[in-house]
Amino acid sequence: MFIYEHSEDLLEGIVEYLHNRGAVIQELLSKKMPTLIPFAVLVADLQESCRICAELPPEEYFEMIHEMRETLEESFRKYYGIHGKHAGDGMVYYFLKQRDSNYLVNALSCALEIKERMREFSRQWKTKKRWLNELYLNVGINEGEEYFGVLRASSSIEFAALGETINYAARISDLARFGTILVTKNLVNKLPEEERRMFALGLRKKHPEGEVFVKNIFSRVIDLASPDDPLKAKFMDVATLPVTELTGRGTPALR
Template structure:
């Protein structure tokens, strides 16, 4: 019979190679290991004392685990684990339903327990693996999303002030277009544009905001990119690439026989910098999204509303966040750009123009188109 410590280390090494939320306890019921994913769920920092090497009864009294596990979950773990470690005849596998507290909400999870034993049947320890209680088809839908973006969204469980670049986009003349095209074709167009927009935002390290009809929004946080310049550069790169990806969507539809051309589907874009945005998750029974509130969000929406014919209006506040290297990578020469006041572009006097002039008329904007 090998050394128990070595054998547990082999189990831990195998688990660490995966990406599961898991814990390992030894034969005495002491916490031997906590996976990285479990630590992320618990909000562990470098200073957090997980209780490694301590008996699970003591560990479960620590603040970090009390914050994560509901009292009922703690009681269930204590009741179920100890007899299974002590009784060689107990089933090697067991499944429990537990509630965790994540992001201020109770989340039901399934826990798979695996009792570890030596060849002679004596206890070696146990593995506790946590997994979401979701049907396979729901998990399949979630897995289709961009993992890196979901991770960035998970980091925003606590709303806080976070500087970011904001991008709004909307299809120009979508009303006449929706009436001209068959409804299934128009739906495919909107779905294709929305999907392409989301993929582009993810590729450049952003977070997708709300979608409403044929409109979309995105945020590029300084926290995610490391600096104002990097966040602004990522947003502007996405704005530069938007026309190309929309043209690809339209071309694919046209190949399928739809009567739609690139000129029929131009995205009007507004992009702005928000130094004082309040950004966080909104999680309900029917949705998970990230939203931002602040004057700059409203101003960006007005900039986009003023854009026409596929204009990509970016504010001076955003462009001047770039450093020299970032500007060069984008092919921009900030010192040579000229700007116009948004109020100058609202001469039609319509409702949208009036609101834009009132809320953001003094903003200086440049058309990247």
């Protein structure tokens, strides 16, 4: 769900902004009934945000969150992401299926780019605060086809998505750690082979000689959660959901 508020000028800006995201949104604005639309959703949460909030003065914490969002916004615009509502200090972005762009490739490419931007942002705040904190944005990405509807009020336009697609993305973002990008098998299966090869996907597995990365493999959420994790119960509704990790770019198939 994503919400925009206040004034006719802002409303005009919103319509212009959405127009640049394609004809799909324009159709939504013209319809009173919900429309079934395929999309990818990216949910990103700042790791240990409660601890960081406790450590910083309020004005500095809000400054940090504001700067983080400004830093990442360029990447979301580049890949046609549409900002959604997030209950906390994380972010939700939707990538709608359009005639002129690949929404799945856009979502994955955007996730990799914001990961790189976060590394630089974390480095800058280390220098600024002279602290040892690393700032990680943990990401979950899912794909689905849900009903999007438009709810209008005198001072706002609200687009609402019904279904479990965003809930699953939020759950796996909670599971991710240290800037990991977790992607559902459902999304990966929608990628043609050539596009799948554009990305490095797989999981880290424990080995007697250390940790190894196994390409093109998935795991159920319940098997990735630590057995002694006190929050393990929160993943029970997605326990059998297969996911993999997006670690970087792959090698596209030659034409």
